[in-house]
Amino acid sequence: MSKDEKDVETLGKELRAKTMKVLGRSMAIREVDAGSCNACEVEVNSLTSSIYDIERFGLHIVASPRHADALLVTGPVTRNMEVPLLKTYEAAPSPRIVIAMGACAISGGIFKDCYACNEGVSEFLPVDVLIPGCPPRPQAIIQGIMVALEKLESRKRGASCQK
């Protein structure tokens, strides 16, 4: 087992413990490409390959925002993706976590000054977690999702207090 794979194993165990504690089940994530160059998508897809195999750690990439606990958004949010992104967000049940993944999603990245681009996801949605990188490595994505779980936990606690 290489060092990278060991890192993933350690991270994964931590992740599994956390998902069980916070949700008592797997965490469902819906990925939304809001204008990325597709390298972020390659990395998210890498997570599901059997080297990382994040499903064993309780992380499930789902087909519909209706099933999602969190949205993983990539890209600077192009003009043509503004409406689809908002619609996807509205379709996800609350409490929902928004994760901005990659330099573009965080700040617009290199595309910040383009005429058909915005400066990242936070212009449209309340962003909870930032995962830096261009693109972030798979390990970084797992790390970011753990932070998202912590946020989800505190949000849930907040919601139950209000009741």
Next chain:
Amino acid sequence: MMPGPMNELVEDLPSILASSVVSSSLEANHLQIEVRKDALAGMAAHMIGHCHAWLISEHAADLRERDGTFHIYVIFALPKGDGIITVMSKVDGSDPSYRSLTPDIYAANWFEREMMEGFGLLPSGHPDLRPLRLYDSWPSGVYPMRKDFDPSVPVPRVPTGYEFRHVEGEGIFEIPVGPVHAGVIEPGHFRFSVAGEPVINLEVRMGYVHKGIEKLSESLPYPRGVMLSERISGDNGFTHSLAYCQAIESIAGADVPERARYLRTAFSEMERIYNHMGDIGGIALDTAFGVGAQMAYVLRERMLSLNERITGSRFLRSVNCIGGVRKDIDMSGKRSISTELIGLKLDFDDLVGMMTEMPSLLDRVETTGMLSDDAAKNLNVVGPIARASGIDRDTRRDHPYAAYKDLSFSVPLYREGDVYARMMVKIEEVLESISLIEQAMDRMPEGQLCAKVVDVQAGRIGMSLTETHRGEAMHWVMSGEGRPWRHKVRDPSFLNWPAIEVAVMGNIVPDFPVINKSFNLSYSGNDL
């Protein structure tokens, strides 16, 4: 009749076209002809019909500041030899219209729609004048590629409409898919019209990830442009940035060191392998062969981490620079590559053996998503898709760059034009790539990595073609002061997307994912 040397090509023009030639010049393998605007369409039709040339690009540049005109460049590649022909016409700024090429050359369709919304150049006689990317509440009369457009001023939103093609009749249903898809892929909209299961019409609407890369590039100094070109289409960032670097190097007349040429070749092929692995895995996954898919994804991951070990980036980013490369492969790097490739080849052979003999998989891929060679020719497709439909085109062989001229490789060719053929082309290309990397490692001479490029003169044109894993990419740069005056990017996907509409026809909806996967087109590269 095949044309002789390029000069004869001008002499042999029919008299009506010859009389419209304003000037012509030949530099190395590049013939440039300027014609009057009214003869542009005729000249282009002659290049395709008589010389059997391939259309590489049709694009414009705004030179109204200099001579009051827009320049339209139509670029062709000759089928034999590495000749490139540029036909140029000036279109007066006060009357921005010209005769459309599309009625004669279908492949010009999207190019002319792109020029129309970018520059406001009206192609008269064009059958479909809907916007290509700026359809969503974009005000009319705002042309972002013109020089007087200021990208820092936000463009207001106005109500607009977009008409999809409608198929009507008893029992016909429309299925809209996207832009946010079920899988982790890029956004695009597919509108199927189905009669029962079979698809009788598919309309693809792209443009969701349109950012304005070409305009942005005009404001970035050349070294930053390399970074930008790596992010045009992330998974073929290396070959895109290579094309950009080569275009700038050709303007500057830079002499790229031999060692850098070999390294560029090796990195290009490393990029091709991990991408083809992903495609092959995708085909396996969409035909319910999960084991095969995972085998391919493991191999892809192994290539990605090899990239990281050698260059520090899983996507080979920041490796290219103008004048050469930044990363070397030392002795231990070479050993690591050769060990990895030997292991990869063995495992890949296992996978291929399973995939090519599994009846349940073959049943799904054979005769699925057919693209006939006629359709492929007319649509001007490139890359593995063209080579699976019997079109023998490969930029690495036809317009050699980097060190491809010194290495031996064969170009796999299939004629069936179905998913099976595209899968086989990709499988065989992986084996060729492995051999190319090994050859490059063996023959790579010692020496410098990067030549100093200081003088990039303004007002010159540089162009470069590279073969990405999706096919031929073009970068065309007209130089300005320290940055491009105009930078045209043509991703292979821009030529290949219209072909998917044809390939899907008559297939059942559940076969669309596997057809789409066998094409594996870039949305980001197409939308720019």
